Every structure is written in structure tokens, then in C-alpha cells.
Amino acid sequence: MAPTIKVDKVQENLKTKLFGKYMFFSREVGSTNDWAKELAELDAPEGTVAIAETQTAGRGRLGRKWHSPKGGLWFSIILKPNLKPTETVKLVFLASLAVAETIRELYSLKAETKWPNDVIVDGRKVCGILLEMKTVGERVIYAVIGVGINVNIDIEKEFPRELWEKATSLEVVLGKKIVLETFFKALLEKMESLYQVFLEGGFSPVLAKWKAYASFLGCEVEVSSGDEKFEGVALDVNGGGALVLKLKDDTVKHVFAGDLSLKIKGC
Ligand code: ATP
Ligand code: BTN
Numbered sequence: 198m199a200p201t202i203k204v205d206k207v208q209e210n211l212k213t214k215l216f217g218k219y220m221f222f223s224r225e226v227g228s229t230n231d232w233a234k235e236l237a238e239l240d241a242p243e244g245t246v247a248i249a250e251t252q253t254a255g256r257g258r259l260g261r262k263w264h265s266p267k268g269g270l271w272f273s274i275i276l277k278p279n280l281k282p283t284e285t286v287k288l289v290f291l292a293s294l295a296v297a298e299t300i301r302e303l304y305s306l307k308a309e310t311k312w313p314n315d316v317i318v319d320g321r322k323v324c325g326i327l328l329e330m331k332t333v334g335e336r337v338i339y340a341v342i343g344v345g346i347n348v349n350i351d352i353e354k355e356f357p358r359e360l361w362e363k364a365t366s367l368e369v370v371l372g373k374k375i376v377l378e379t380f381f382k383a384l385l386e387k388m389e390s391l392y393q394v395f396l397e398g399g400f401s402p403v404l405a406k407w408k409a410y411a412s413f414l415g416c417e418v419e420v421s422s423g424d425e426k427f428e429g430v431a432l433d434v435n436g437g438g439a440l441v442l443k444l445k446d447d448t449v450k451h452v453f454a455g456d457l458s459l460k461i462k463g464c
Contacts, residue, residue: 200224201250201267201349206378207385215244216274216389217382223247227254230329230343233273237331237339241275244389248272248381255345257325258314259456264356268349268368270381274388276340278396285330285337287400287438288392289314289454292326292342294407295388301410303383304371309412311461312431312440313454316346317412321365323347349374400436408434416464418442422457431459 204222211217219242226232231254232247252271255263265271278285296316300308300323309317316324327343347366350356356364368374395403408414411434418431420442427450433441439451440459 202248202270202377202381204248207381211382212386213244213389215242216392217244217246217385218242219245221245221247223249225249225251225253228252228256228343229271229273230256230327230341233275233341233343234329234331234339237275237341243275243277245275246272246385256327257345258327259458263325263327263345264360264364265345266350266355268351268355268374269366270344270346270348270377270384272381273341273343276342276392278337278340280337281335282330282332282337283437284400285340286328286454287395287403288340288342289326289328290400290407290438291391291395291403292328292344292388293324294403294410295384295391296324296326296344296346297410298406299380299384299387300367303380304367304375306367306370308410310407310410311413312411312434312459313438313457318367318370319365320412322363323365323367323370348377348380400438404434404436404438413459413461413464417462419460419462420452420457421460422455427452428462 204220226249229247229249252265255265257263293310297308297310311317314326315322324346330340331338349368350366413431420427429442429444439453442450
């Protein structure tokens with residue numbers, strides 16, 4: 198059977214300088230993040246992409262399993278920014294902004310960003326980002342941005358029941374399949390142009406756009422980390438990427454993504 202995505206079609210007339218110039222495709226891998234790291238160790242240049250039709254060991258944040266059946270866009274991109282690790286982690290916002298904006302521009306859907314690493318459509322998760330880095334002291338040797346997008350996926354057929362309320366796909370919301378190559382090409386172009394903005398203009402312009410699409414600001418949220426839970430109103434995301442939370446007793450708390458999960462309780 199033909200692959201669900203043809204890399205040469207993505208690269209045809211691709212208007213990027215770096216992103217996707219080198220692309221490695223496989224029908225099946227464990228995790229594209231692991232594959233991209235192996236490529237980075239072999240000195241693959243910045244912008245190199247590892248993409249797979251399915252992943253057998255796709256992973257999300259907090260060591261969670263990431264379901265990666267055929268029809269999704271599962272890829273990782275290698276970046277080598279001349280930045281400190283605390284700055285490099287902000288690439289998560291850049292990636293989720295790029296996904297949300299591409300979905301908005303191509304399919305006129307109200308894609309929203311959710312702190313720290315999700316893109317939401319119709320109140321359900323359509324995309325997650327997993328950023329991993331190799332550092333030596335304060336120097337980033339490389340970063341791998343892993344992006345998982347539920348594109349042409351029948352959620353009820355492919356995902357376990359406990360995810361039916363939490364996850365969605367572009368096919369489910371649009372009621373039709375989309376051309377993966379068209380979407381991926383536009384996404385790579387968007388990611389590269391935002392990467393330029395980030396390197397030249399800093400995090401502020403990226404964060405401002407990301408916040409404009411954020412679905413949870415002003416809402417009541419619950420932030421949990423292991424057994425610890427905080428409830429409050431999500432006031433802002435600050436220039437460090439931390440969530441600014443007003444707790445029930447009116448104190449203000451800054452929380453960093455780390456091992457945290459965010460649930461929107463009401464707006
Ligand atoms: P996070 O903060 O890491 O995004 P979450 O708890 O906010 O997690 P939910 O939207 O509540 O996420 O639930 C989605 C759950 O389903 C997460 O645990 C996510 O890792 C998992 N999941 C696994 N595969 C997929 C997928 N392909 N699409 C969406 N969610 C998935
Ligand atoms: C999350 O929401 O927790 C992050 C999910 C990240 C999934 C992508 S799919 C491509 C890349 N390879 C992986 O194993 N994970 C990321």
C-alpha cells in the first residue's frame with residue numbers, strides 16, 4: 198500500500214531554507230524523537246525532519262503513551278539554536294502556535310493553544326508537542342521538537358474509549374480527510390518563519406500571538422503535579438513561559454511546565 202504521506206511531495210516547492218530540506222521517512226519507528234536524536238548525534242543539520250507513518254513507542258509528556266496510528270502527522274525536527282536551555286524550552290510555544298495558526302489558515306477552524314504544549318479544537322486535544330534537548334552546562338547542543346497531530350484519524354475506531362472525550366482529529370471536526378502533504382508543507386513554512394521571528398525578535402512576539410489563541414486565560418483551572426493540586430484562575434503566561442495563577446486565597450503563583458498538567462474547569 199502507498200504511504201499516507203509522500204515526502205517528495207512535501208519537499209516540492211517547499212519555501213523554507215532549513216526546515217524539511219533533509220527529511221527521513223519511515224513506515225514505522227519507535228519514536229520519531231528518538232530517531233531525530235540519533236540523527237542529531239550523527240551531525241544531521243538544523244532543520245532535519247524525522248517523520249513516520251506510525252510509531253510503536255510514541256511518547257508524550259510525563260512519560261505517557263502517545264497513540265500514533267496511520268493518518269496522523271508524527272514528526273520531529275532538529276534545531277540548534279544558540280540559546281540557553283531556559284530560552285530553548287520556549288520553542289514549545291513556537292511549535293504549538295505554528296500548528297494552531299496553520300490549522301486556522303488552511304481550514305478556518307478555531308484552533309486554540311493550551312499551556313504548556315497542546316493545541317485544542319472543539320475543546321479537545323488535536324496536537325501535543327514534546328521538546329527534548331541535549332545540553333552541556335548552559336549550552337544547547339541540539340533540541341528535538343516532536344509534534345504529534347491527529348489529522349486523518351477516526352478517533353472512536355483508533356483510540357481507547359478513555360480518550361474519546363479528550364482527543365479529536367482534523368478529520369473528525371472537518372468531516373473529511375485532508376491532504377497530509379499540503380498541511381505539512383504549510384506547517385514547516387510557518388514553523389521556520391516563526392523560528393526566525395523568535396531568533397531575531399525574541400520570545401515576546403511569539404508569546405503575544407500564542408496568547409491571542411489561548412483558550413484558558415481568564416478561566417478556572419486545576420494544575421496538578423503528582424499528588425499536589427492547585428486551583429485558581431489562569432491570569433497570564435509570563436515572558437519566562439510560566440503560568441501565572443491566582444489562587445483561591447488571592448495569592449499569585451507562578452508555575453513552570455515541568456511535570457505539570459492543566460485542566461480547564463470553567464470560564
Ligand atoms: P498534557 O497536559 O500533557 O497535554 P492533559 O492531561 O492536558 O495532558 P488531556 O487532554 O486531559 O491531556 O488528555 C489527553 C491524554 O491523552 C493525555 O494524557 C495525552 O498524552 C493522551 N494521548 C495519547 N495519545 C494522544 C493523541 N494522539 N492525541 C491526543 N491525546 C493523546
Ligand atoms: C504530549 O502532548 O504529551 C506530547 C505529545 C508528543 C507526541 C509527538 S509524536 C512525534 C514525536 N515522537 C514522540 O514519541 N512524541 C512526539
